[in-house]
Amino acid sequence: MINKFLYTVVALSMTVGAYAQKSDGTTKSLVKAEKEFAESLAKHGAKSAYTSFSANDALVFRPNPVNAKTFYATQEESKNVSWTPTYARVAKSGDWGFTTGPYTIDGVEKTYGQYLTVWKAKDGKWELALDLGTTHNKPLNKLETSYIEPKEYYKPKFATDKQRAAGTDIIVTTEKTLNTTLKSYGVAAFAGFLNPDARVLFPGYEPIVGKDKAMAFYNGMVKNMTLKTTKADKALGGDLAYTYGVATIDYKADLRESFNYVFIYERQADHNWNLIMQVFTPAER
Template structure:
């Protein structure tokens, strides 16, 4: 099974604009890598169910196939140390305010590499990191780094929107524009918003594509697709936002393909950019 769980279902509570945005120097992507590797170590020691429960937030969600509460889903499963699931971070990104982050990397089951996971981490009031989304999508894990290799660290935003509510509203506007354009021309819509260093996983059938092969993945995507945002959350500084929702497109079969997606948007000098997408077919 893939590392599975999805980001909190509702927007973080609106907060008043910050008088000053925390310095990027106070936000270390190393915190995200440390949290992810601790999670993975517990996965080996405790098994999937118990490690996932130990590291998830109370409001974390997973796709099954649509978003459901992760704690309820995993609590109903039996404890087991088989199969052996391993994963390790390849790219980590942290919000300017140091309270929200993204981790992406390969996973393996019983020593055999599979696809890619993605985790959204949120710092809780007590200072601990908990995941609020954890899922996986098709990409060639064999082309990823070795488990012991340090992750690469994505850039931290130089400015934020000032609050979670403002950041989410701005990213949602970018999401809505992407959805409107993708309904007519998906390739052109994504080209307009993807960052040059974006990572993409899915949809189904793209297991041979590298996670950073933007051109190759562009050719394998549907010509047009419908994106319907459902929920997500934002960092305290309003510079890093995740949005999840439903996707649908026409394929060769009699029924349209149904899927769920998770996007991560970052506020960059050139505007809001999509830095990560996982597109998971509902099968």
């Protein structure tokens, strides 16, 4: 009986260990972790995969943000979701990164969409920190794969909690400035905050790639938008940051909706922070 128990423990640890992807600070290692996450779900089910890969404080938007492990503890072992990362980046400090790409849910009818997952490195391995997605019709366009490696490695040797908090405050202030500008100028305000290669994921639409296309999308549909930031986090290397919160959108068609959002910012050479990813998913009130 004892030997059987020990064998079971070892077998379980080997199964989980096979998917405990190590982080070496490269985008390549992050993409590998994302792919192994997808493989784990296909083999063992969503409950097991999310429980194994998620950080203890990870959030999944289903549709509102909820602790990943708490949410999946009550879910069945579904294996009908598949996805592929097509765009990924890692901060130059190697402490966190993100991937995004298409996903498919097999059911009576197939569901198509785009996901965004933010990962953080802890004790030498990648752990899921945030996960959300949007839905759209069967895609007509295929995006080119782009895995961008950090240009250099930089991580301060000694960073105090006060310094980390100050860094995060810069991102919160940036988003407050964006929100104030949105109130004054409407969605035209995004023109001053979007990077040329910015991507927007919005329900019902395939990925909107590029500042010009994003601005055309906003100007054509949205009248006003207000942001309420819940949390911000900045990479120790000081080049990438993300926020999440609730966006209230007034459409030109006289309709208002609330969305959970995740924004990813990149620091520019002039020290300003530009948006490189915006993801909106419907919020429940």
